[in-house]
Amino acid sequence: MGEGISDYTKFCVDLRRQMWMAGVEEELRRLIWQIAVTGKYISAKIHESNRKLAGFKNIYGEDQLSLDRSADEILKNQLQYSGFVREYASEEQDVVVLIGKGREQYFVTADPLDGSSLVDTNLAIGTIIGIHKESIFARGRDSMVAALYITYGPLITMVYSAGKGTHEFVLNREGEYVLSQEHITLNEKGSIYSPGGLRKDCTEGHQKYLEYLEAEGYKLRYSGGFVPDINQVLIKRGGIFTYPALKKSPRGKLRLLFELQPMAFIIEQAGGIATDGADAILSLQVEDLEQRSPVYIGSRFEVEKAMSFLSANP
Ligand code: AHG
Ligand code: MN
Ligand code: MN
Numbered sequence: 063m064g065e066g067i068s069d070y071t072k073f074c075v076d077l078r079r080q081m082w083m084a085g086v087e088e089e090l091r092r093l094i095w096q097i098a099v100t101g102k103y104i105s106a107k108i109h110e111s112n113r114k115l116a117g118f119k120n121i122y123g124e125d126q127l128s129l130d131r132s133a134d135e136i137l138k139n140q141l142q143y144s145g146f147v148r149e150y151a152s153e154e155q156d157v158v159v160l161i162g163k164g165r166e167q168y169f170v171t172a173d174p175l176d177g178s179s180l181v182d183t184n185l186a187i188g189t190i191i192g193i194h195k196e197s198i199f200a201r202g203r204d205s206m207v208a209a210l211y212i213t214y215g216p217l218i219t220m221v222y223s224a225g226k227g228t229h230e231f232v233l234n235r236e237g238e239y240v241l242s243q244e245h246i247t248l249n250e251k252g253s254i255y256s257p258g259g260l261r262k263d264c265t266e267g268h269q270k271y272l273e274y275l276e277a278e279g280y281k282l283r284y285s286g287g288f289v290p291d292i293n294q295v296l297i298k299r300g301g302i303f304t305y306p307a308l309k310k311s312p313r314g315k316l317r318l319l320f321e322l323q324p325m326a327f328i329i330e331q332a333g334g335i336a337t338d339g340a341d342a343i344l345s346l347q348v349e350d351l352e353q354r355s356p357v358y359i360g361s362r363f364e365v366e367k368a369m370s371f372l373s374a375n376p
Contacts, residue, residue: 326343
């Protein structure tokens with residue numbers, strides 16, 4: 063290795079060091095680290111699948127799991143080896159899986175691969191993780207101790223919060239997660255909007271809200287991947303992502319445990335807010351794994367504006 067690289071690493075703050083300096087407790091640090099490292103293995107799987115798209119055959123001729131299920135297997139195994147996790151709840155599993163011995167303090171939720179239908183388009187996709195103590199069947203505000211997401215895009219990035227701010231890391235060429243932005247803070251008001259759902263299926267209040275945003279000159283930013291769409295709001299320091307109640311699905315599309323709670327935790331720690339249109343996402347009681355909720359998440363101004371449109375048009 064040349065001198066350049068050692069000079070470079072001298073100035074890098076890696077994930078473990080940043081978590082230690084931020085005062086994240088040791089077991090939680092190790093768990094977050096383990097999950098971040100797992101992102102590398104999931105990314106390798108994504109690349110393998112992209113090679114298939116490019117016409118490369120699986121040389122062993124074995125049946126391939128779908129990418130979602132492979133990512134789920136990888137995560138579950140890595141969490142089990144970590145020794146810190148009692149139960150694993152995943153969008154890819156029908157029931158909560160006991161992976162520990164019953165004494166571990168953490169309960170992990172996962173959307174192992176979010177936006178997997180975008181893989182063939184070469185858009186960014188992601189992994190979303192929630193970390194809880196005691197139980198996941200609670201209000202996020204009471205049970206969550208940390209959340210993170212990984213983006214698989216032109217770069218692999220990892221954003222986490224352990225309740226001490228929201229921080230972004232980039233996987234460098236040496237395979238280390240290095241700090242890129244610490245204590246990310248959203249502005250009170252942003253300039254982008256990311257609206258899920260077909261407009262014709264939305265409620266009147268939501269339609270009026272979208273018309274308001276457009277009249278105010280908000281720019282449309284919707285990829286169809288929750289992770290990159292939220293990441294855009296975070297990294298651009300504001301704006302709104304919404305997947306509203308629809309006439310035929312009043313609870314919306316996105317899942318409370320696997321998608322909404324972790325993102326709400328991260329965005330709140332960055333000074334933003336996340337509601338279902340009336341109540342904070344983190345105040346909603348989790349009753350079952352499949353539970354969904356409408357969501358308005360991002361800068362304070364846009365989320366509160368949505369709430370006022372919805373309450374004026376019930
Ligand atoms: P998943 O791939 O985990 O099933 O999640 C897909 C989600 C999310 O990534 C995105 O925000 C939303 O579905 C997009 O839905 P539409 O296709 O209805 O826009
Ligand atoms: Mn998802
Ligand atoms: Mn998924």
